Amino acid sequence: MSVPVFTADGPRAVARWRGETIWLEPVGRNAVRVRATRNAAMDEAAISGLLDLPAPDAAPEIGENAAIVTNGAVRAELRLVKRGMGPALELRFLNTSTGAVLMEEEPPHILWPGTRAYTSEGGDLWRIETRFRAHDGERFHGLGQHQHGRFDQKGCVVDLLQANTEVVVPWLHSSRGYGVIWNSPGTGRVELAANRTLWSLTAAPQIDYVVVAGDAPQAILTDYLHLTGLPPALPDWALGFWQCKLRYETQDEVLEVARAHRDRGLPMDVMVVDFFHWSRMGEWRFDEAAFPDPAAMVAELREMGIETMVSVWPTVNANAATYDEMANAGYIVGARHAPLAGSVFYDRDPPVKNALHFYDATHPSARDYHWGRIREGYVRHGIRAFWLDANEPEMYPMHPEGLRYHAGDGRAVTNAYPALHQKGYAEAFAAEGIDGLMLSRSAWLGTQRHPVVVWSGDVASTFPDFARQVKAGLNMAMSGIVWWTTDIGGFKGGDIGEPDFRELLVRWFQWGAFCPVFRLHGFRQDAATDPKLGHDFLYGGAANEVWSYGPEVEAILARYLHLRERLRPYLRRTMAAASEGVPPLRPLFLDFPDDPAAWDVADAHLFGPDLLVAPVLEAGAAERAVYLPRGATWTCAWTGETYTGGQTVTADAPLDRIPLFLRDGATLPIAEES
Incomplete structure (x- = not known):
């Protein structure tokens, strides 16, 4: 009696x-999930990253x-095929309506x-490595945020490891009409080469990915978000300008800057x-x-219509009052091979470089403990906005193989930390009824x-670097x-x-007014006044x-x-659409x-439905x-x-102007002066 495959x-x-x-199984509306392992059981x-959906x-x-799973627009086929070393199981994915092959495995x-x-x-x-056939002319977008300066990532090798400026999503x-959710928090890489597409994991229990198919990019993106979670609404108080610098050293300095904004008639949220x-x-x-x-600081700022956001790092100084308690409870990321799993960086006390550890965000009780400290240290003062910095987690040198989290081996889980x-x-x-917000680096x-x-x-x-951020932002979208x-x-x-930096700041600020969040920040230098500014973290930066x-x-x-304030009604409509999966x-x-x-444009974008x-x-x-773009008429907002769409125009851009074009007769208060 034969055993069925x-x-x-x-x-x-x-x-x-x-x-x-x-395992092949349907998920969502137009997707199939694949899991594979050589272990005795699937973990x-x-x-x-997937929601628990029926x-x-x-x-x-x-x-x-063969086994075939069909779900909406995608058909997944797993077949036993003849190969040189004997029959092998191989996968391919097709568009249900057209029969076109979207993605298929290919032996090397x-x-x-x-x-x-x-x-x-x-x-x-x-x-683990899993290989797929490459296709000439295929374009790849997404994968989070990377600083390689490419929008279309065909031809790139992308490391799957969280780092400052490198965000693994x-x-x-x-x-070609599909997308892939690589549903593993482990480290690895993806090669989007001319001769193959290869996904690899450094050390993981299994392969886990989802193929989503659709007839249009927005439909595919929306289905992906239904599988991993739609965005909530951005609070109305976050739609305007965010003021930030490294760093405001005292309560008095924070309030002085806010009052100066108010006295100049400059908006700030x-x-x-x-x-x-x-x-x-x-x-x-x-x-x-x-x-x-x-x-009192938070209350005065709120009276001016300004919310307070505080920086929160996941690091724990070995000299902190909490360190022994957290270490004893197992709330600190551990080390598999080395005595220190963390970083050496500056802190306020003592004001030198210190041994810093990271609380273990993969441990549910550690997250509860951390929040308890946040509630006592910040929430009770009225703060509801938190800047989650260094939460990749930022360790240098970063050796995931040396880390031991509550959830497992660092190589297998570290990317899920943020x-x-x-x-x-x-x-x-949600539990405490806080209309809160996080700013995160990962x-x-x-x-x-x-x-x-x-x-x-x-x-x-x-x-x-400015140009790279535009492409990075498009891939994040x-x-x-x-x-x-x-x-x-x-x-x-x-x-x-420096005049050159002032020009850069103006151009970046203009673009920032048409990003989802409008935030000024930096570690500024001022060589003419004090050469230490912008170089020494403990000393701080120049005015910003x-x-x-x-x-x-x-x-x-x-x-x-x-201008940003005048656009607030448009921003509200645009942000509401974002909660349905349409990026602003x-x-x-x-x-x-x-x-x-x-598809070739990587240096311009839409901001909402009506503005290029x-x-x-x-x-x-x-x-x-x-x-x-072809299929619309475009009007210079200035x-x-x-202009008729489908053509390239030369737009005037004196220093005080960013080129903006309105779509199909839309009217927005761009050129008005308040």
Whole structure:
């Protein structure tokens, strides 16, 4: 009696062959999930970015040599095929309506290895590679945020490891009409080469991915978000301008800047208090000498219509009052091979480099403990906005193989750290009725379902870095991260007295007014006044207010502050659409998928449905070329001149103007002066 290779388990198809088990199951509306392992059993408790959704009412087709699962627009086929070393299980995915092959596995050699290769890493962990056929002309977008400067990532090798400015959100959209959720928090890489597409995991118990199919990019993106979580509404108080610098040292300084904004008639929604406002890292409370009455500060700011946001790091100073208690309870990320699992960095007390550990955000009780400290140190003063910095977690050198989390081996789970950290805050907000918000430097699958804004990290203050952020933001939009922003002006290297930096700041600020969140930040230098500013973290940075760059710059920046305020009704409509899965900042092809030229545009974008934004990304430029997509008419928001879509125009861009075009007769208060 022969043992069947293929069986059904409810809606799931199961295949067992030569020590490997593969599951195919329908999920969501137009998607199929694949899991595969060489372990004795599938790890169903593994960290997942997917929502726990009811299974679709679909039955697999089981045959002697194949199993087929069809769900909406996608058909997944798992077949036993002849290969040089004997029959092998191979997968392919097709569009249900057209029969077109979307994605299919491809063996690298006629004999060995197969399309899925496993190498033991000890215990239940495997080094895994899975290979797919490459296609000329295929375009790839998403994968989170990376600083390689590419929008279309065909031809790239992308490391799957969280780092400052490198955000791993492993969702990949293909121009061939599908997307892949790589549902593993383990480290690895993806190769999007001309000769193959390869996904790899450094050490994981199993393969876990989802293929989503659809007829248009927005439909595919929306289905992905239904599987991993739709974004909540952004609070109305977060739609305007956020003021930030490294760093405001005292309560008095924070209030002085806010009052100056008010006295100048400049709008502000959020005032950010950066690091070292605390006693020690890991105590998560204000330093009483510098901030003697945080509740009074928060109350005065709120009376001015300004919310207070505080920087919170997940680090715990070995000298902190909480350290022994957390270490004894197992709330600190542990080490598998080394004595220190953390970083060495500056802290306020003692004001030198300290040994810093990280609380273990993969441990539910550690998240509860951390929130308890946040509640006592900040929430009781009225604070509801938290800047979650360094939450990749940022360890240098970063060796995931040396980390031991509550959830498992660092190689297998570390990329989920930021999302689990955010989950702790989101659950506390919901339980305690807090209309809260997080600003985070990292993200993973599902981050978008929490009230989180992601920013692009500590990028340099140069025009090339500015241009890279535009492409990074477009890929974040295609990764479902709809609330995203940057450090306007870049984080490091900008001198407030230098004309070249002032030009960069103006151009970045103009673009920032048309990003989902409008936030000024940086570690500024001022060599003419004090050479230490912008170099020594404990010493701090130079001024970074709207009026810090001279009257000419101040006048331009003030113009865009008021423009953003005039757009608030439009922002509300745009942000409401984001909660349905439509990114506010988005590539042109998302709205114009049938225009081939729109797929090539990586230096301009839509901001909401009615506005095309074309930032000036080169120093000294006074004009720039702008492609206007086919299928719409476009009107210059500054001059009123109208153009037919499907052409490239040259837009004037004097220093005080960013090229903006209105779609199909839309009217927005761009050129009005308040």
